[in-house]
Amino acid sequence: MSKPTLPAAPTPTILPVFVFLAIGALIPLVLESGFYIRLAMLVWTYAVLCMGFNLLYGFAGQISLGQPAFYSLGAYAYAMLQIKLGWSPAVALGGSLAFVAVVSLLIGLPLLRLRTHYLAMATLAFMLVENGVANRWIDFTGGQSGVEVPALKWAGEEIGRTGIYYTVLGLAAVVLLLHDFLIRSHLGRGMQAIRDDETAAQALGVRVDLYKLRVLVLSSVMAAIAGICFGITSLRVDPSLSEFHVLVSLLTIVVMGGLGTRFGPIIGSVIVVALPQVLTGFGRFETAIYGACILVFLIFLPHGLSGLVERKFQWRADRATADAKRRKQVLKEEVS
Amino acid sequence: MSVPPILKVDGLYKRFGGLIAINNVSFEIAPGEVKGLIGPNGAGKSTTFDMITGVRPPTSGDIWFKAGRITNQPAHTRSPLGMARTFQIVRLFRGLSVLDNVLMGLQPKFPDGLFASLARLGSLRKQESESRDKAIQLLEFVGLADRAGHPIEALTLGQARLVDIARALASEPQLLMLDEPAAGLNDAETRNLGNMLAILKDRGMTMLLVEHDLDFIMKACDTIVVMDHGVKIADGSPAEVCRNRDVIAAYIGRRAADAEH
Numbered sequence: 001m002s003k004p005t006l007p008a009a010p011t012p013t014i015l016p017v018f019v020f021l022a023i024g025a026l027i028p029l030v031l032e033s034g035f036y037i038r039l040a041m042l043v044w045t046y047a048v049l050c051m052g053f054n055l056l057y058g059f060a061g062q063i064s065l066g067q068p069a070f071y072s073l074g075a076y077a078y079a080m081l082q083i084k085l086g087w088s089p090a091v092a093l094g095g096s097l098a099f100v101a102v103v104s105l106l107i108g109l110p111l112l113r114l115r116t117h118y119l120a121m122a123t124l125a126f127m128l129v130e131n132g133v134a135n136r137w138i139d140f141t142g143g144q145s146g147v148e149v150p151a152l153k154w155a156g157e158e159i160g161r162t163g164i165y166y167t168v169l170g171l172a173a174v175v176l177l178l179h180d181f182l183i184r185s186h187l188g189r190g191m192q193a194i195r196d197d198e199t200a201a202q203a204l205g206v207r208v209d210l211y212k213l214r215v216l217v218l219s220s221v222m223a224a225i226a227g228i229c230f231g232i233t234s235l236r237v238d239p240s241l242s243e244f245h246v247l248v249s250l251l252t253i254v255v256m257g258g259l260g261t262r263f264g265p266i267i268g269s270v271i272v273v274a275l276p277q278v279l280t281g282f283g284r285f286e287t288a289i290y291g292a293c294i295l296v297f298l299i300f301l302p303h304g305l306s307g308l309v310e311r312k313f314q315w316r317a318d319r320a321t322a323d324a325k326r327r328k329q330v331l332k333e334e335v336s
Numbered sequence: 337m338s339v340p341p342i343l344k345v346d347g348l349y350k351r352f353g354g355l356i357a358i359n360n361v362s363f364e365i366a367p368g369e370v371k372g373l374i375g376p377n378g379a380g381k382s383t384t385f386d387m388i389t390g391v392r393p394p395t396s397g398d399i400w401f402k403a404g405r406i407t408n409q410p411a412h413t414r415s416p417l418g419m420a421r422t423f424q425i426v427r428l429f430r431g432l433s434v435l436d437n438v439l440m441g442l443q444p445k446f447p448d449g450l451f452a453s454l455a456r457l458g459s460l461r462k463q464e465s466e467s468r469d470k471a472i473q474l475l476e477f478v479g480l481a482d483r484a485g486h487p488i489e490a491l492t493l494g495q496a497r498l499v500d501i502a503r504a505l506a507s508e509p510q511l512l513m514l515d516e517p518a519a520g521l522n523d524a525e526t527r528n529l530g531n532m533l534a535i536l537k538d539r540g541m542t543m544l545l546v547e548h549d550l551d552f553i554m555k556a557c558d559t560i561v562v563m564d565h566g567v568k569i570a571d572g573s574p575a576e577v578c579r580n581r582d583v584i585a586a587y588i589g590r591r592a593a594d595a596e597h
């Protein structure tokens with residue numbers, strides 16, 4: 001048999017990932033105002049949180065509304081391990097991620113037997129419990145006022161706003177690279193197979209339960225990284241991290257950016273975090289216009305902004321395949 | 337002595353509450369054999385198929401594949417052992433392209449999990465491109481290579497069946513199990529499917545076919561197991577099975593069977 005003449009569907013390149021990171025690295029050089037840098041840090045923080053959710057729901061099809069709980073737990077653990085146990089920031093980072101991984105594993109074992117809205121309700125309940133504990137266990141969590149996160153230091157001195165920004169960018173870069181690797185590899189294919197048809201995936205040798213658990217743990221760890229990003233940015237962790245507005249922002253971002261797309265979480269974060277700033281000019285109409293924007297997205301762009309672009313690429317790939325087919329046909333006719 | 341069977345079903349018994357769905361069913365499939373499994377509605381074909389593919393465990397009895405007992409092994413263990421199946425209701429992954437669907441058949445050959453994959457990052461790209469070549473060859477075999485980049489919803493039912501077969505073949509199975517592959521196909525599509533199965537048979541593929549279409553199964557199979565009301569009533573060549581009184585009775589009625597003899 002001859003070598004296949006049809007091109008394999010092109011594996012998308014990693015290039016756009018580096019473009020996003022390069023833009024991210026240039027931001028402090030271009031925007032000098034502290035306000036914009038803080039805004040950029042918030043964009044990365046939400047992007048990290050949403051990339052975890054994108055893998056879990058957009059790709060593996062498991063809806064967890066408890067992501068803000070893991071976001072909050074990561075931030076609290078990072079702060080507490082430093083304050084109460086005196087761990088260094090780097091060790092506290094590893095420790096808090098390990099802690100969240102264990103918690104999500106324990107949550108996932110019983111909950112992942114549930115599907116669709118049952119899973120959504122159960123994970124939402126977990127978020128409410130976590131928020132309740134953060135609010136009420138005042139002796140340990142500091143209640144409403146929360147706990148202070150020690151400022152990052154380098155050689156004994158606080159690293160300043162730009163230093164914090166690059167730390168956040170570094171953490172976001174790791175998550176972005178992982179997110180992209182998963183989506184473009186066979187693992188992303190396996191996750192989507194589970195989302196589309198568990199029985200068929202199982203028949204093809206995919207260990208569905210194990211896959212689901214792994215994705216849940218990974219997305220929770222990503223949420224924890226986002227929580228730590230928030231902690232080192234705002235230097236304080238309080239119960240507002242696992243309140244409903246975080247969940248609403250998360251859902252808005254993934255819908256606007258595009259669920260199950262490569263860059264939906266980043267594009268969505270830029271819009272959802274930046275849009276209210278742009279809209280402040282509209283004064284009292286701000287919220288109404290914001291809501292109208294979301295409706296327009298839902299109606300006209302069901303795959304979000306990122307879906308719009310990625311679908312163009314898909315069409316191009318299809319055309320390439322079709323062209324190759326035609327060339328093959330012409331070749332055959334010429335030979336005969 | 338003949339060669340040992342590739343699949344052996346031994347005294348399979350399945351009870352749903354008070355209903356005995358499958359009662360003491362046994363049969364064997366030899367390497368290279370194409371075995372049909374037929375019977376009227378409610379005969380227990382699908383339940384038997386489900387137990388062999390690991391979707392539901394039998395109440396008692398045993399299933400052996402090659403030398404191993406797989407009776408209570410979960411469904412996901414079948415593919416790595418060398419068993420592959422297709423589905424009666426097409427169960428392709430709707431969010432994946434045609435090519436990616438076929439690639440899923442190769443999933444157990446890829447490293448399992450994030451860390452294992454990252455550890456083999458170097459060889460992963462090569463494995464992916466080799467797998468794509470192989471998947472395209474399989475799509476060429478079923479005549480759908482020009483659809484590689486298409487979404488599943490662009491396929492007809494007949495084409496979707498063929499993609500399902502290509503996906504099952506991707507794992508290089510030693511036993512291919514097809515659940516009513518001709519259901520819902522038109523004549524041309526059924527003929528095309530028949531030709532394809534004949535080619536696979538010539539290449540030595542062992543197959544188990546559950547089918548409703550008697551014409552189709554008589555042509556495609558070496559031997560046929562007939563079931564009725566959860567019991568095996570015949571097991572033999574198509575010609576033998578056609579003459580069997582119990583088979584005629586099950587399909588047409590007792591009096592017709594008596595009239596023929």
